[in-house]
Amino acid sequence: MISSKSSFSFLWRNDKILGRVLWASACLSTALLILIAMFLVKESWPVLTSIGITRFITDAGWYPLEKLFGLAPMLGATVIVSTLAVLIAAPLGIASAIFCSFIAPRRIAQAYRSLIALLAGIPSVAYGLWGLTVLVPLIGQFQPPGASLLAASLILSLMILPTIALTTDAAISTVPKSYLQGATALGLTREATIIKVILPAARASIGAGILLAAARALGETMAVLMVAGNVVQFPTSLFDPMRTLTANMALEMAYATGDHRASLFVSGLMLTAIVMALATLAWRLSGGRVHG
Amino acid sequence: MITMNVLRALGILMAGMSFANLATSAADDTKQPTLAGKLTITGSSTVAPLVAEIGKRFEQLHPGVRIDVQTGGSSRGIADARSGLADIGMASRDLKSDETDIKGHVIARDGIGMIVNAANPVQSLTDAHIIDIYLGKVTNWKDVGGSDMAISVVNKAEGRSTLELFAQHYKLKNSDIKASVIIGDNQQGIKTVSGNPGAIGYVSIGTAEFEAGQGTPIKLLPLGTVAATVENVQNASFPLSRSLTLVTKDEAKDLPKAFIDFARSKDVHDLVKEQFFVPLAE
Secondary structure, rough: HHHHHHHHHHHHHHHHHHHHHHHHHHHHHHHHHHHHHHHHHHHEEEEEEEEHHHHHHOOOOOHHOOEEEEEEEEEHHHHHHHHHHHHHHHHHHHHHHHHHHOOOOOHHHHHHHHHHHHHHOOOOHHHHHHHHHHHHHHHHHHOOOOOOOOHHHHHHHHHHHHHHHHHHHHHHHOOOOOHHHHHOOOOOOHHHHHHHHHHHHHHHHHHHHHHHHHHHHHHHHHHHHHEEOOOHHHHHOOOOOOOOOHHHHHHHHHHHOOHHHHHHHHHHHHHHHHHHHHHHHHHHOOOOOOOO | OHHHHHHHHHHHHHHHHHHHHHHHHHHHHHHOOOOOOEEEEEEOOHHHHHHHHHHHHHHOOOOOEEEEEEOHHHHHHHHHHHHHOOOOEOOOOOOOOOOOOOEEEEEEEEEEEEEOOOOOOOOEEEEEHHHHHOOOOOOOOHHHHHOOEOOHHHHEOOHHHHHHHHHHHHOOOHHOOOOEEEEEEHHHHHHHHHOOOOOEEEEHHHHHHHHHHHHOOEEEEEOOOOOOOOHHHOOOOOOOOHHHHEEEOOOOOOOHHEEEEEEHHHHHHHHHHHHHOEEEEO
16 A cells, blocks of 8 residues: 555656646747747837837838838738738648548548648748749749749749648548538538538638648748849739848848848838737637647 | 846856956967957958958967857948957948048958840940939830840849949939849849849849859940959959958957958968959059
């Protein structure tokens, strides 16, 4: 009896230690997030107080050295290019997940899944370089300069396609088997089963996956910087060059000082705000299960 | 509470570090004339690769010396030299006339050349042409003696000293330039122009001459009657050229002076040429 009691208290102590370690790491990651946010605010504070947040929206252009700080065109361009990328990638991604789960033979589906996972692992700079040397000159033949909203959204959609395909695939696999059996018992065709039963049942998780992909598109930097042309303006056609908030920071941060540097941190703050809004939306959609 | 403790720890750490600095600088004074210590050099990304090479050779000659080169732009190089954050700053330009509180030491020269795609039949452009193209008044190559093709104007991102020199030379305001593509570094510029038959841009001549020699489809345009060559940058006859400058807060002495003297000497001319820059006249 004595021995069993001691081993029990030993286990209990281990548990306590583990609990403390987990608590500490949870606190640490939260603290990091808060520290980053505080750092962003601290670095952008000088211009937020001296210039005011409204001028970042209302100024006529982005020429920080000439005291013009209009971020609105870049804010717009960031949202437009990400939306376009999602519009291109979402149907393709969902289609490829359906192909994988219901249509492809098992072997092909497995090979296809690893191919998609491989696609997700290619570094963004590689996509960017390919875009700059192949895609941009190709578009440029029809509508110079080629570096454009179109090039950027195509590259971005290629990058987020694997995310959407993999999350949708996972979402479909969580749909209970009984739904499928029920649909078969009712004599539904494969098409009807997929469209009327499976997709509605996995809807929330698929939506959350798409929003996660959208967040990745919003945050992508190097690939977009290389193919978007980086002119600060509201793109009015697919062939207009444009600059995103992330590209703005990457292009100018190394050479910026004073107010210019601080205003780049405001770009960062705005981007963080958009991504957080999106993450909240994704969390709501998935009913609290972030990685559903 | 956690933040308070972290702050306090940082404070103690920093106090310790500044005390250590005091100790080493005191030791340096007594150990003359053997050179030892650490030299922090920050600034222009154009100058940094050259200074890093010079630094390596200097470290070999003086084993007690460590040289730390960081990039961040000419403006930051000058700011860091001024604030004392760096022992030496690097700037890819001559010092301005109002920057009398710091000392500049030219170590080499660099030229900016206008580049177009090799397939472009245009052989030269006047200053007025270049200004009109960058202001968006001329948008087709046929108006400046070329074929019927839209012009893609390639400009640099704000804050780059290349843009500063270009805009200064042609008396342009950056907000008036009608760019089709805005780029970061020279390589991105060369890739953009070589992939677009209607593009025009400006990059360092050393880099462009090297890339053109390697078969990259770009062409350097002469300015007026002066060809865009490394030679004409060296003899300063090429108008769009600049000095690569090391910057110190006061008149340099001790370790910084020894390094600057070395960087200006004939011993590093081979390194300057390797980086496609132009050494000082002998």
